[in-house]
Every structure is written in structure tokens, then in C-alpha cells.
């Protein structure tokens with residue numbers, strides 16, 4: 001086990017966004033110095049809005065504080081099997097909240113959507129297989145790799161402890177080999193989705209959760225303080241990736257949580 005996750009808690013959404021910006025840009029700068037691109041995966045929910053607040057804020061002018069979007073490859077940690085312009089699409093959400101608002105001088109990232117031709121398929125397995133092929137092109141172009149190593153995966157946490165489209169008690173949590181899995185019966189609509197698997201999430205260089213609001217405090221207690229929460233998907237990410245995991249929360253989300261938390265990175 002690789003140590004404990006980092007739990008941060010901030011008084012305001014502005015403070016959270018500022019710290020998240022610093023964190024994401026440090027991940028970017030490390031990735032660019034290592035291999036010239038920044039490869040990340042993002043979830044839906046409130047995350048794209050928070051991310052936009054963080055990344056579209058004015059830079060202090062230093063290269064370290066500047067998003068170099070033209071070197072970014074953005075994948076989806078999970079996606080719903082719907083057309084890309086559908087209101088349930090995480091791709092559409094990310095475009096609306098962030099991508100379409102990036103000033104031209106910062107460049108444009110390469111965004112990797114699901115293959116829209118297969119969203120109506122009875123079984124989303126083909127969608128998952130095609131998304132894996134896209135990952136192969138990006139992560140295994142020259143070598144054969146066992147697992148893609150994202151520079152950063154940005155996640156949300158549902159009130160039931162789910163993350164990506166990995167839901168509590170689901171057989172997918174035991175997946176060891178697949179990179180991308182199909183979900184046909186999600187307890188949260190829409191039912192058909194694809195998701196990165198737990199091994200892909202925990203192998204990332206860095207993993208960050210954003211969880212805010214009083215609606216999260218019960219599940220945060222389960223994840224961080226209670227034995228009974230240890231099998232929840234978000235807790236499994238903590239256990240599998242330890243100190244590589246950072247949680248960005250606000251005070252209401254961690255009210256009553258005993259696990260030690262810090263107010264800055």
C-alpha cells in the first residue's frame with residue numbers, strides 16, 4: 001500500500017479552484033518535461049465546472065502557471081452511451097463548461113470522445129472496445145503496454161461512493177485486465193455507459209477527486225473513517241493508489257470527518 005491519500009479542505013470555491021489550478025498545472029509541467037504531452041482523464045458531474053473555474057482564471061504570467069492546452073490529450077474517465085450533443089453527454093458538458101471557453105492564445109487540447117456511431121448499440125461493449133483502441137493509439141503507439149499510465153485522472157464521488165461509472169458492489173470492481181469496461185445497468189441513469197477500470201485509475205501518476213457540499217459528508221465519513229466504507233469504489237481508489245490521491249473538498253463536505261486534513265497543498 002502506497003501511503004495515505006491527501007485530504008484538503010477549503011473554505012470557499014475560489015480557494016478550492018486556486019489550489020486545484022496549482023495542482024493540475026504541476027501535473028502538467030511534470031508530464032511535459034517527461035514526455036512532451038499531458039494526458040489526463042476527466043469525469044462528469046460538477047467536475048468540468050470546477051475545472052473551468054480553476055483553469056480559465058488569469059495566469060500570473062509565469063510559464064509554470066500557464067496551461068499549455070495544445071499539448072493536452074483529454075480522455076473521459078467515464079462516459080454515457082448517448083450522442084455527443086445529448087444533455088447527458090460528459091463530452092458535451094466538458095465542451096460547454098471548459099473547452100469552448102479556452103482563449104485562442106492558449107491553444108486547443110485534443111479531446112477524445114466515444115465513437116458516436118455506436119451509442120445506440122444494444123450492448124455498449126463495442127463502445128468500450130473502441131475507446132480502448134483510442135487509448136492504445138495514444139499510450140501504446142511504439143511499445144506494447146500492459147496498462148495506460150495517465151498523468152492525471154480527475155474524478156467526482158457520488159453520494160453512494162461511486163466514482164467513474166464504478167458503482168458499489170458491482171462485479172466491475174474486481175476487473176483486473178480490461179482498460180475500459182461497459183456498464184449496461186447503471187443504478188444512476190442513463191443505464192448504458194463505459195468506464196475506465198480500477199487498475200487504470202490506480203496506475204495513474206496522480207489522481208484527484210473533487211467533492212463539495214454538505215451532501216457529501218456522510219459518504220466522506222464512510223470513505224475516510226469507517227471500516228464499512230472500505231469496499232466503496234472511491235475508497236478502493238484510495239487503497240490502490242495511496243499518496244498519489246488528493247481530495248479537493250470544501251468544509252461542508254468533510255464536516256465531522258476525523259481523517260486529518262490540510263488547508264493547502
Ligand SMILES: O=C(O)[C@H](O)[C@@H](O)[C@H](O)[C@H](O)COP(=O)(O)O
Nearest residue numbers: 043044045046047156157158188
Ligand atoms: O456519470 C455520472 O453519474 C456522474 O458523472 C457521476 O459519476 C459524478 O461524477 C458523481 O456523481 C459526482 O457528482 P458531483 O461532482 O456532481 O457531485
